[in-house]
Amino acid sequence: MPITLLGPRLADPGTEFVYHGPADDCEGCPYRQQCLNLTEGVRYEVTDVREGGQVLDCAVHDEGAVAVDVEPTTIPATVPSKGAYAGSKGKLAGPCPHTECPSHEFCEPAGASFDTEYQIAEIDGEPPHDHCALDRDLTLVEFAPAER
Template identity: 30%
Template sequence: MSKESKITLIGSKLAKTGGEFIYLGEIEECKNCKFKRLCHGNLEVGRKYKIVSVRSANHPCIVHEGGVKVVEVVLADLTIMIESKKALEGVVLNHEPITCDNFDCEYYSFCNSEGIKEGEKYKIKQVLNEKINCPFGNSLKKVIVELVENK
């Protein structure tokens, strides 16, 4: 997926350049809001976004104390765990989540990453040089990836 920017609204207290968030979808309070389309129309549920610019104007919102600001966002890079043998910078792969139900593991959130779905293509931007001690003995590497369009 491209790094094309999108315009949306976010709570003024959260509107900081470089900030990241996972879009969780519309809530009941948004149904009759005049800004609903701008807030929710451009984003995909479950995706992680990075704020690249914040506009100064503040708009009223019944959900966010202090109102909302217009922000420009792009899909954020993701840090995920993959099998060591596949961890090569520049490689494009289909996402295969690491099967793990050890919720107490320090690496759980990287093996079960939010913002990417099984089978989606991504490009490895960087392989992190970090020793991973998987409790199940899996040979894993932490990588930074960007989503790419399925063609």
């Protein structure tokens, strides 16, 4: 289980984030090896906050940083319904300009890209929208966590 550093506001079990690599402010930080040890573009979930650790100075997080355990996690997403079943591979249907749609966060999920095929871990059913403005027949799924 990877250990990394996060700001205290993010350091709660269940919090999910996509690691985007080092920020410019990370340059010269003495904690770089403990902090910048995740895979870019992967969605992670905080599984535990290390007890008894100190809050470390951090140029990125205004309240400092604390040690947390993280694991790659599933990505909730919508895929074309045809051929979507647990265990199969699926791809996102493509970009969607309808940001007000209740399914938009699943059509363009953080941690997934349009040109990648993902293993479908489970089928969650119907997406939250009543009708797709792009007339797509979509199913809500969970993409399997990224391989470490």
